[in-house]
Amino acid sequence: MTEPRYDVIAIGNAVVDVIASCAEELIDELQLNRGGMTLIDEARADELYEAMPPAREVSGGSAANTLAGLSTLGLQCAFIGQVADDQLGKVFAHDMRATGIDFDTPVREGEPATGRVLIFVTPDGERTMNTFLGAGQFLPAVALDEDLIASAAILYLEGYLWDPEEPRSAMRRAIDVARQAGRKVAFTASESFVIERHGDDFRDLIERGLIDILFVNESELATLTGESDFQTGFDAVAAKVPVLVATRSERGAVAQANGERATVSAEPIDQVIDTTGAGDQFAAGFLSGYAKGAALEECLKRGAIAAAEVIVHYGPRPEADMKALMAARL
Amino acid sequence: MTEPRYDVIAIGNAVVDVIASCAEELIDELQLNRGGMTLIDEARADELYEAMPPAREVSGGSAANTLAGLSTLGLQCAFIGQVADDQLGKVFAHDMRATGIDFDTPVREGEPATGRVLIFVTPDGERTMNTFLGAGQFLPAVALDEDLIASAAILYLEGYLWDPEEPRSAMRRAIDVARQAGRKVAFTASESFVIERHGDDFRDLIERGLIDILFVNESELATLTGESDFQTGFDAVAAKVPVLVATRSERGAVAQANGERATVSAEPIDQVIDTTGAGDQFAAGFLSGYAKGAALEECLKRGAIAAAEVIVHYGPRPEADMKALMAARL
Numbered sequence: 001m002t003e004p005r006y007d008v009i010a011i012g013n014a015v016v017d018v019i020a021s022c023a024e025e026l027i028d029e030l031q032l033n034r035g036g037m038t039l040i041d042e043a044r045a046d047e048l049y050e051a052m053p054p055a056r057e058v059s060g061g062s063a064a065n066t067l068a069g070l071s072t073l074g075l076q077c078a079f080i081g082q083v084a085d086d087q088l089g090k091v092f093a094h095d096m097r098a099t100g101i102d103f104d105t106p107v108r109e110g111e112p113a114t115g116r117v118l119i120f121v122t123p124d125g126e127r128t129m130n131t132f133l134g135a136g137q138f139l140p141a142v143a144l145d146e147d148l149i150a151s152a153a154i155l156y157l158e159g160y161l162w163d164p165e166e167p168r169s170a171m172r173r174a175i176d177v178a179r180q181a182g183r184k185v186a187f188t189a190s191e192s193f194v195i196e197r198h199g200d201d202f203r204d205l206i207e208r209g210l211i212d213i214l215f216v217n218e219s220e221l222a223t224l225t226g227e228s229d230f231q232t233g234f235d236a237v238a239a240k241v242p243v244l245v246a247t248r249s250e251r252g253a254v255a256q257a258n259g260e261r262a263t264v265s266a267e268p269i270d271q272v273i274d275t276t277g278a279g280d281q282f283a284a285g286f287l288s289g290y291a292k293g294a295a296l297e298e299c300l301k302r303g304a305i306a307a308a309e310v311i312v313h314y315g316p317r318p319e320a321d322m323k324a325l326m327a328a329r330l
Numbered sequence: 331m332t333e334p335r336y337d338v339i340a341i342g343n344a345v346v347d348v349i350a351s352c353a354e355e356l357i358d359e360l361q362l363n364r365g366g367m368t369l370i371d372e373a374r375a376d377e378l379y380e381a382m383p384p385a386r387e388v389s390g391g392s393a394a395n396t397l398a399g400l401s402t403l404g405l406q407c408a409f410i411g412q413v414a415d416d417q418l419g420k421v422f423a424h425d426m427r428a429t430g431i432d433f434d435t436p437v438r439e440g441e442p443a444t445g446r447v448l449i450f451v452t453p454d455g456e457r458t459m460n461t462f463l464g465a466g467q468f469l470p471a472v473a474l475d476e477d478l479i480a481s482a483a484i485l486y487l488e489g490y491l492w493d494p495e496e497p498r499s500a501m502r503r504a505i506d507v508a509r510q511a512g513r514k515v516a517f518t519a520s521e522s523f524v525i526e527r528h529g530d531d532f533r534d535l536i537e538r539g540l541i542d543i544l545f546v547n548e549s550e551l552a553t554l555t556g557e558s559d560f561q562t563g564f565d566a567v568a569a570k571v572p573v574l575v576a577t578r579s580e581r582g583a584v585a586q587a588n589g590e591r592a593t594v595s596a597e598p599i600d601q602v603i604d605t606t607g608a609g610d611q612f613a614a615g616f617l618s619g620y621a622k623g624a625a626l627e628e629c630l631k632r633g634a635i636a637a638a639e640v641i642v643h644y645g646p647r648p649e650a651d652m653k654a655l656m657a658a659r660l
Contacts (some may be wrong), residue, residue: 020428021649054398054425056645057387068384087417095384098350113417258403315386319351 002151006102007075007291009152011144011171012063013136013161014081014105015044015115016088017276019314020055022120027128032120032221036136037129037191039163040118047120056087058315059095060117060293061136062190063158066291069284069306071100075291078148080104080174082167083141089114091136099317105143108135125272125311137164138293141173146157148180149174153291156265159190159308162198169298175210179255186213189247195223206240213243215283221246243290245303249283253303255286257296264300266310267329277316281306288326332481334513336432337405337484337621341474341501342393343466344411344435345445346418347606349457349644350385352450354435357458362450367459367521369493370448375462378448385635387418388645389409389425390447392467393488394519395607398647399614399636401430403656408432408478412469412497419465429647430440435473438465455602462489467494471503481505483621484543486613489520492528505540516543518613525553528617531634536570543573543620545613551576573620575633577612583633585616587626594630598636607646611636618656628660633657 027034030051040048067077079096083089085107092114096103115134119127139161149185150153155178161167178185187205189195195202202224205211214237229232230246238256247253252265273329285306289299309320315320338469340407357364360381367619370378389398397407399475415437422444426433445464446544447559449457479485479616486507491497502611508515517535519525532554535541544567557563560576568586576584582595639650 049424051426052424053391054428055421057421059384088629091385091387094379098382098384210654304617 004151004153005076005196006078006152006155008067008070008156008287009078009149010063010067010156011161011167011174012158013061013115013133014064014083014092015061015117015131015134015136016092017060017119018052018055019058019119019121019126019216019274019276020053021121022053024122026051027120027122032130033254035126036193037131037160039196040130040132042112042132045116045118045130048130052055052118052120052312056314059092060276060316060319061159062188062280063156064096064255064289065316066156066284067101068096068099069322070280070288072318072322073078073284073288074323075288080105080139080144082108082136082143083114084108084112084135086113088116091096105139108138119276120315121274123274125210125275126229126317127274127276133164134143136161137167138203139167139170139297141166141170144170144177146173146177149177150183152183154184154186156186156287158188159194159202160200162194162201175205176200179210184212185210186215186287187209188215188279189220189224192219192223195220199224206237211241214241215245215247215279217247217249217279244254244284245286246281253282253300255296260296262296264297264304267304269312272292272311274314275311277310278307279318281310301330302326334481334483335406336408336482338397338484338486339408339410339479340393340486340615341410341491341497341504342488343445343463344394344413344422345391345464345563346422347366347389347447347449347462347646348379348382349387349449349451349604349606350381350383352452354452354606356613357450357452358465360408361586362458362460363543364458365456366523367461367490370393370460370462372442375446375448375460378460382448382450387421388642388647389422390606390646392490392518392610393486394426395610395646396486396614396617398429399429399611402620402648402652403614403618404653405618408482410435410469410474411520412438412466412473412617413444414438414442414465416443418446434475435469438468451604451606451644455605456514457604457606463494466491467497468499469497469605471496471500474504474507476507479507480513482513484514484516486516487595488518489524489528489532492524492531493566506536509540514542515540516545516617517541518545518609519554522549522553525550529566529638536567541571543575544571545575545577545609547577547579547609549624577615583630585626585630590626592626592630593606594627595626597634599642602641604644605641607640608637610646611640614618631660632656635641
């Protein structure tokens with residue numbers, strides 16, 4: 001097994017977030033799935049955009065956000081994801097590269113456009129996401145640079161991308177490549193609704209020992225296990241994955257790694273502005289510790305610090321000097 | 331003279347701002363004109379974007395920003411500006427309409443793309459703008475809806491758009507239409523470098539009494555008059571325009587209207603994040619008072635409140651509930 005060239009390579013949605021703050025009533029009026037992520041087609045995307053308040057555009061995508069956090073924390077990262085040959089595709093690619101991430105998946109010509117997520121942020125800071133996957137749903141397995149995947153210590157995958165068929169096949173192939181190269185596979189379950197659609201697949205991956213590091217939140221854990229008691233569900237999954245990280249919003253997070261267990265409280269913050277990216281940045285913070293062999297407790301603390309930074313401003317990626325922030329808070 | 335249908339109609343750049351915070355050194359390294367606005371071609375725009383840190387995209391354009399402020403404050407507004415048939419054009423149009431502004435200038439097919447402004451924000455909050463006008467430079471006089479212009483109490487024009495020939499002709503025509511309809515013409519000088527290029531035109535407009543309300547900052551006033559003493563320059567111009575508003579950054583602002591003079595201090599703020607839009611929102615605040623016949627002092631105070639709101643966050647348009655903010659601070 002050769003020395004890895006990258007700390008983390010991720011496969012994920014390549015989307016631009018379109019973020020607007022909105023009144024509580026608009027969520028009902030537009031019949032949105034409050035707090036969740038709903039897949040929408042282009043017609044619905046146009047309809048919702050029409051009804052959306054003035055917005056800001058920032059690059060997003062769950063795994064891409066996590067990589068942005070990791071890169072900001074000094075890790076070597078590469079990304080695989082599908083954009084179209086359009087302005088939003090250029091924005092996404094620019095922001096990845098400007099963050100120091102290698103991103104060389106060939107652009108896809110023609111329709112559909114680069115994916116976008118219409119995010120309605122209510123006054124409590126909760127985000128309601130409506131995703132038009134666009135070009136991202138056609139990420140083909142052939143777009144995988146297998147040498148690249150084999151050259152990263154950790155392969156990171158997002159559950160959100162399990163919906164469309166081509167990327168799902170690509171991710172399955174990527175898991176094989178990573179495991180054959182002796183690398184770790186990290187997976188974020190993304191959302192309860194995703195697990196409702198693909199729980200059998202996810203449970204199968206876990207049972208077959210194909211996932212080394214699993215990120216879930218409380219409701220995802222419940223959906224995955226069918227167990228309403230957090231502790232029982234956690235124990236059940238922890239028995240099957242080497243590293244399990246479960247985030248619990250303002251109640252902090254719990255992790256178990258190779259039998260050892262640790263918890264962390266949420267970092268104190270003044271006011272939640274936009275929760276978009278909270279889970280993504282928790283994962284980034286955690287992995288930034290894990291990758292360098294930090295103690296489990298420090299990994300969790302890093303996750304909590306990174307998550308606290310991203311929810312006090314709009315947008316899913318860090319804006320602060322994260323290295324300095326970690327140094328100050330750890 | 332019929333009752334106006336709109337409070338303000340503006341003709342301006344239709345651009346999307348691409349805003350990144352950056353280290354001081356990058357300004358030198360890229361040989362940018364610190365604190366100013368530089369017109370660039372598409373090749374230079376690509377070059378600068380390549381070198382730019384991760385960015386956020388928000389709709390901009392000086393006059394468009396002022397209208398966004400005015401609309402948020404409850405005024406009826408319409409906008410004339412040129413976008414292309416592309417994603418950024420859709421973003422710009424969406425944000426205008428979602429702010430409640432009527433915007434019906436036909437989209438321009440083909441190249442160039444919708445204009446964009448690459449804005450580098452240094453740690454002191456100062457913005458350095460690099461503008462690729464794109465489709466905006468081809469706003470034709472025929473795109474003017476003359477009935478629309480005649481139906482607004484105030485026609486608002488930005489100096490930035492005086493550079494390209496077609497919009498300049500369109501704005502000259504618009505001034506004629508507005509004056510023939512007995513409306514007021516407001517003009518923002520935009521920037522010293524613009525005045526260096528077009529000072530003769532601007533002075534001619536002033537001498538001929540075609541401008542009713544003029545917005546300048548200190549350095550623009552100096553360039554316009556060739557007078558380094560603020561007071562002397564102010565007096566000279568104030569003798570020639572019915573309403574003169576001169577902003578002085580952290581030293582507040584001075585205005586004279588029909589012989590009466592008033593001053594205002596800058597509003598206290600915690601920390602400047604991004605000065606983009608400060609002048610635009612000052613103009614919006616001022617005009618929101620002027621349009622309803624408020625006292626000169628209140629007009630200035632409104633300008634100061636609106637400017638203070640926009641410089642404590644990224645982006646050139648208000649994010650707060652501006653009506654509530656005005657009610658609380660006035």
